[in-house]
Structures are given as structure tokens and as C-alpha cells.
Amino acid sequence: xxxxxxxxxxxxxxxxxxxxxxxxxxxxxxxxxxxxxxxxxxxxxxxxxxxxxxxxxxxxxxxxxxxxxxxxxxxxxxxxxxxxxxxxxxxxxxxxxxxxxxxxxxxxxxxxxxxxxxxxxxxxxxxxxxxxxxxxxxxxxxxxxxxxxxxxxxxxxxxxxxxxxxxxxxxxxxxxxxxxxxxxxxxxxxxxxxxxxxxxxxxxxxxxxxxxxxxxxxxxxxxxxxxxxxxxxxxxxxxxxxxxxxxxxxxxxxxxxxxxxxxxxxxxxxxxxxxxxxxxxxxxxxxxxxxxxxxxxxxxxxxxxxxxxxxxxxxxxxxxxxxxxxxxxxxxxxxxxxxxxxxxxxxxxxxxxxxxxxxxxxxxxxxxxxxxxxxxxxxxxxxxxxxxxxxxxxxxxxxxx
Numbered sequence: 001x002x003x004x005x006x007x008x009x010x011x012x013x014x015x016x017x018x019x020x021x022x023x024x025x026x027x028x029x030x031x032x033x034x035x036x037x038x039x040x041x042x043x044x045x046x047x048x049x050x051x052x053x054x055x056x057x058x059x060x061x062x063x064x065x066x067x068x069x070x071x072x073x074x075x076x077x078x079x080x081x082x083x084x085x086x087x088x089x090x091x092x093x094x095x096x097x098x099x100x101x102x103x104x105x106x107x108x109x110x111x112x113x114x115x116x117x118x119x120x121x122x123x124x125x126x127x128x129x130x131x132x133x134x135x136x137x138x139x140x141x142x143x144x145x146x147x148x149x150x151x152x153x154x155x156x157x158x159x160x161x162x163x164x165x166x167x168x169x170x171x172x173x174x175x176x177x178x179x180x181x182x183x184x185x186x187x188x189x190x191x192x193x194x195x196x197x198x199x200x201x202x203x204x205x206x207x208x209x210x211x212x213x214x215x216x217x218x219x220x221x222x223x224x225x226x227x228x229x230x231x232x233x234x235x236x237x238x239x240x241x242x243x244x245x246x247x248x249x250x251x252x253x254x255x256x257x258x259x260x261x262x263x264x265x266x267x268x269x270x271x272x273x274x275x276x277x278x279x280x281x282x283x284x285x286x287x288x289x290x291x292x293x294x295x296x297x298x299x300x301x302x303x304x305x306x307x308x309x310x311x312x313x314x315x316x317x318x319x320x321x322x323x324x325x326x327x328x329x330x331x332x333x334x335x336x337x338x339x340x341x342x343x344x345x346x347x348x349x350x351x352x353x354x355x356x357x358x359x360x361x362x363x364x365x366x367x368x369x370x371x372x373x374x375x376x377x378x379x380x381x382x383x384x385x386x387x388x389x390x391x392x393x394x395x396x397x398x399x400x401x
Contacts (some may be wrong), residue, residue, distance in 0.1 A: 050316050054319075057106050061257065064333075074328075084319055093204065095391070097109055098124075125307055160303045164365065169290060171288040181215045187245075196270070204255035209390050212246075214370055251263070257277055298370070328346075330343040334358070
């Protein structure tokens, strides 16, 4: 036998041995039972480690830790229970909230409807997993899938509070509540015999154009306005014209709630669109101030706690969203701000709100309020004036142009 033949035989022997070894190993593997699929690998459990803090952008008066009144504190208990420190940045307008959230560095924002769609469309906030928020089931059914936060079949946050934009007035100037928004939109002599010029305020935010539209819906029916956030060119022009005529009457375009409180206290302001928060604060300070919703109706806000796409403390944020929906917290916020809870169970048994507080704050007026919503170009009329135009034009109005 030649050397080459020997080498070939040795290679053949090695190959056969290797094949037998592989066959033996295969027999040692346990065959799956017929008809039973192999088990899938277990999914990794989500990391729910609490990060130690949560950073929130909120409206003034929405998140209190007892600094003004120790009875109103829904932060300390949360921090004690979770170990998540609450850091608050207040904002006076929806535009400011959108700007802050776009810049980043915040986990949550209590956004109104004129901000929420911009935050969603801009990718600034993310859908939330309501299965991680057990109390979501207790939310008012009118709010659970509201158009300003439930988009494309996804929940972009948890409802927080809602209410109307009220007409706040000085009771010494108005012995009876003003019946119309005309006292802030049109120059006139007030019940005290003096003009309203220089004694009224208007809101420093483009969404205030909708307040003018609500007034025109009742007083200029020929315009055919059916929705104050869906204005065609003619309707929009009429609203701007009304606001330009209002400009000489305005002492200040307000956006800071606390500054407005001071203006009603020391600057002789007697009427303005406002929030229940300012009216409650002034009444608590024994000032002659009350509020009303005039015959034409009102705009309003339904605010949503929304989670930033780049939230650095998402687990603490989820804990806060759950905490914020407890009946105790909801009732306390409503009592302090003068708003309506997003959780109906808060309307009974709350020592601060009282069992009539929800009715007083307008629980049954939901269908009468034109809730803030971001104006968009596409609308049932075909084409409407979008928010970008509102923002530009209202700056000009405030500047007297």
C-alpha cells in the first residue's frame, strides 16, 4: 500500500468517527413533544427602578406643597411614599410650555388642548402605557379619549383638571355680575359711571383669539362661526378686528396669574378674562372680586399630564401620573384652583372641596365650554386659519397693529 493510499484511509476513518460522534450527541438532545411548540425565551422585565426625582412643567397653582397654605399639599406625601423628589417649573402660557418641553430637561407637562396637539405632532411627548396607571379607569368618561390627548388610538397622557375661562370682575364696580363679555371687548361706561378704558385686561396668548370668536358667535351671527377654533378667513378677520378695537382699552395683556392678582388688588383693574385660581386667591385675600360665565359662553381648558419623549425619570413620572389621579389629590387641586376634577369620585368626601364644590366649579357645564384646541388648517369648512397665523397676528394685535 502506497503512502498516499494510507493517508486517504486515515482521513476516511477520521470522517466516519466524527459523524458517529455527532449522531451520538444528537440522540442525547431531548426531542420536543409532538404538537408542542418550543418555549420562547422569557422577555426581559422592564426596569422600574425609581430615579429619585421627577421634573414637571405646570400651570401656576397646579402642584402645591403647602408653601402658601399648609392644607394644600399633594407633593409631600408623594415624595415620602415614592422617594421621588418633585421639581416644578411654572409656565403662564401654552406657548411657554411648548417651548420649555421642546428645549428638553423635563419629564412631564400639564398641557392644555392648545399645546397638546403641537407636542404630539412634534414628537415632544410619547404615548403612555395606561396599564401602568391603574387609576386611569376612574377618569371621567368624557375625558378618557378626548381628542386633545387621545390621538391615532394612543393615549398621550392622563387627564388632570378642567374648567372655564371666567370673567373676573370687581364687585364694587359691578353690583351684579356682568351679563356679557362686552365689558372687556367694547368701550363703554360701567355701572360705576366710569369708562372701562384702561381698567380691563386681556390674555397674553394667541388662543385668546378664540375668546373673541366666542363673543362674535353670539353677537355677529351673520359670520356663521360654529367653532371658535375653526375660523375661515372672513371669520378670522372679524375676530382680529374686534381685538384691535379692544387694544386701547387694555391696561395689560396678562400671562402671570400672580401679577393679575396684584393688578386687581392695587392697579384699579375691574374686569378681565381669567382663571378660577385668581378669583379664588383674591377672594381668600378679602378682595371685592367674583367671577362669572357670561351669556355668550366661554372658552376653557382640559389639561393633560403628558410624558416627554426623552424623559430622564420615566418611572417616577409614571408614579406621579398614578398619584395625580387619586380622588384625594384631584379634590384638593380642584378646591385650590377652582377647577373640576378629572376623576368624578373626587367630588364627594373631600374636606377641602366639599360635596358641592364640583357643582360650583361647573361639573355640569362640560358641554357648554369651548375647550382650548390647536387650530389647524384642515377643518370641516375646508380650510381654516392655522395656529401659526394666530401666533404671528396676535403679537401684532398686542403691539397695536
